[in-house]
Amino acid sequence: xxxxxxxxxxxxxxxxxxxxxxxxxxxxAVITRHLLLDGEILRCMETRTEEERFHRGAVDLxxxxxxxxxxxxxxxxxxxxxxxxxxxxxxxxxxxxxxSCDCGNGRVACQRCKGDGDLRCSPRTTCGECRGLDxxxxxxxxxxxxxxARAGSDAEADEGRKAGRVACGQxxxxxxxxxxxxxxxxxxxxxCGGTGSRACPDCDRAxxxxxxxxxxxxxxxxxxEGVVTRRPRVExxxxxxxxxxxxxxxxxxxxxxxxHVHLVGEGVGLADDVDEEVVKNVAPRLVVRExxxxxxxxxxxxxxxxxxxxxxxxxxxxxxxxxxxxxxxVWPSRRRTWLIAAVALAALAVLVAVSRLIGLA
Numbered sequence: 001x002x003x004x005x006x007x008x009x010x011x012x013x014x015x016x017x018x019x020x021x022x023x024x025x026x027x028x029a030v031i032t033r034h035l036l037l038d039g040e041i042l043r044c045m046e047t048r049t050e051e052e053r054f055h056r057g058a059v060d061l062x063x064x065x066x067x068x069x070x071x072x073x074x075x076x077x078x079x080x081x082x083x084x085x086x087x088x089x090x091x092x093x094x095x096x097x098x099x100s101c102d103c104g105n106g107r108v109a110c111q112r113c114k115g116d117g118d119l120r121c122s123p124r125t126t127c128g129e130c131r132g133l134d135x136x137x138x139x140x141x142x143x144x145x146x147x148x149a150r151a152g153s154d155a156e157a158d159e160g161r162k163a164g165r166v167a168c169g170q171x172x173x174x175x176x177x178x179x180x181x182x183x184x185x186x187x188x189x190x191x192c193g194g195t196g197s198r199a200c201p202d203c204d205r206a207x208x209x210x211x212x213x214x215x216x217x218x219x220x221x222x223x224x225e226g227v228v229t230r231r232p233r234v235e236x237x238x239x240x241x242x243x244x245x246x247x248x249x250x251x252x253x254x255x256x257x258x259x260h261v262h263l264v265g266e267g268v269g270l271a272d273d274v275d276e277e278v279v280k281n282v283a284p285r286l287v288v289r290e291x292x293x294x295x296x297x298x299x300x301x302x303x304x305x306x307x308x309x310x311x312x313x314x315x316x317x318x319x320x321x322x323x324x325x326x327x328x329x330v331w332p333s334r335r336r337t338w339l340i341a342a343v344a345l346a347a348l349a350v351l352v353a354v355s356r357l358i359g360l361a
Contacts, residue, residue, distance in 0.1 A: 001259075001275055001303040002321050004031055010326035011307050011317045018330075028310040035277045036252055037239035039261070039299035044082035045291045046230050048072060050092070053225045057217030058098070066093040071226040078266050078294040083232045092224035099220060103211035106218035110209045113200035117207040121192040128187070129180035136183035137165070138173035145171050230293070237299060239281050244304065248318045248329060252304050257321045261299040268295060275303065 002010075004026070012024040048071050067074040067090045079086065109115035126132045135141040165175045168183035177183030188194035199205045210216030241249050261274065269286050270279055278301045286297075307317040318329040 001033075002305060002319065002326060006326060007031055007305045007307060007319045010319050010328050011309075014317065014328040014330065024309060030308045030310075032306040033277070034241045034244050034304045034306060035239050035275075035281070035301065036241040036244075036249065036256070036304060037237065037278060037281060037299065037301040039237045039297070041235045041237060041282075041285055042082055042296040042298070043233045043235070043289060043292045044079055044084075044230055044294040045233050045289070046228060046293045047291060049227050049229075051225055051227070053223050055221045056213075056215035057219055057221075059221045061091050061096060061221075061223065064089060064091045066091055067226055068093055071228075074226070076228060079230065082264065082294040082296045084230070085232060086230045088228040088230075090226040090228070092226060095222075095224035097222045101211060101214035101218050101220055103214060103218065106211055106214055106216040107208040108211045110200060110203035110207055112202045113207065115207045117200055117203060117205035118197040119200050121189055121196055121198045123189055123192065123194045123196045124186040125189050126187075127178060127181035127185055130178035130185070132181075132185035135178050135181055135185035136168045136170060136173065137176040139168060139171035139176075139183065141170060141181075141183055141185035143170040145173065233289075235285060237282060237285065239301075241304065244306070244318075245331065248304065248320075248331070251318075251327070251329060252302055252320050255320060255322050255327055256302045256304070257323045258300040258302045261297060261301070263297040264295070266294050267292075268297060270297075275301065277303070 008024055008026060008029055008031075011029070015024055050071055065088070069092070071090075071092075074090070076088065110117070113119055127135060132141070138145045138147050140146060164179060166177050166179045166182060167174050168177035170177070170183045173183075178185075181187050192198040200207075203209050211218075214220050241252070259275070261270065261278075263270075267288055270282060278299070282297075282299065302321060304321075305319040307319060309315070309317075314332060316331050318331065320327040320329065
């Protein structure tokens with residue numbers, strides 16, 4: 001940060017270059033500091049959880065790191081880069097239980113077929129075309145002709161019902177039986193082919209199915225698993241330099257000689273030589289959060305000086321630290337700006353009034 005002497009010297013040079021006769025005296029100068037600060041605090045946040053795990057079949061846990069009873073107290077080195085996102089799985093020491101399943105070979109009797117492999121089935125089912133109701137117009141599926149064609153309208157209706165009929169397999173009547181069942185009222189079961197039994201859909205005639213607990217592996221493994229998850233959380237830090245004109249802030253961003261702070265570690269804070277205003281704005285943010293194990297502080301800051309001179313109250317000087325030396329910007333004071341704006345508005349009002357008079361003439 002530029003000292004007051006360096007700031008006044010830069011203003012003095014600027015005044016001399018502009019050919020002004022203004023005296024630059026420390027007693028007649030008011031220097032105001034404006035801090036520009038931006039960056040971020042990146043924290044590595046850690047959560048630890050425990051859960052009981054169950055696995056069907058054998059599982060190799062030999063490469064997993066182990067921890068004692070207290071997962072919270074288990075020491076794990078902080079990451080080199082707090083921005084890395086990681087998940088570490090551990091096994092609690094002595095918690096692994098690897099055993100053979102009670103089923104023996106991983107299979108048990110099928111509950112649906114009771115280990116038989118087949119299910120009983122009706123060899124015949126009702127005909128889907130006639131539903132067993134109009135299987136034969138002469139014998140009703142009994143094999144004996146119980147009906148005779150009558151004269152008149154009944155005979156005509158009876159003949160109309162014969163459309164699509166075939167010879168009855170029971171009584172032999174021509175064009176009287178359902179084409180689907182040939183007068184029997186039933187057809188062979190499509191699922192068992194008329195055999196009276198069908199394959200069990202659960203075990204496919206094997207009689208056994210995989211044991212649900214071990215998944216057919218004949219072995220189970222249980223253990224207590226600890227999971228350590230680390231994720232970055234970013235907090236933005238920004239002090240925009242309130243009270244500064246936009247163009248002054250823009251010039252500082254483009255030409256300013258910024259000071260940079262980059263710190264990485266567990267609970268690191270700002271060094272003693274960092275500007276007091278920077279510490280004032282950043283220190284409250286450096287409180288260690290619950291679950292924080294490491295952090296990375298990346299900041300840049302610049303102190304811009306605003307100078308007013310009593311002998312010349314209509315100008316404001318902004319001094320920006322730059323690599324080639326202090327950069328001085330000159331801007332009308334707020335009072336001067338308002339005065340210029342008022343004069344411009346008055347001139348505009350006169351111009352409008354004159355235009356109206358000319359229009360009336």
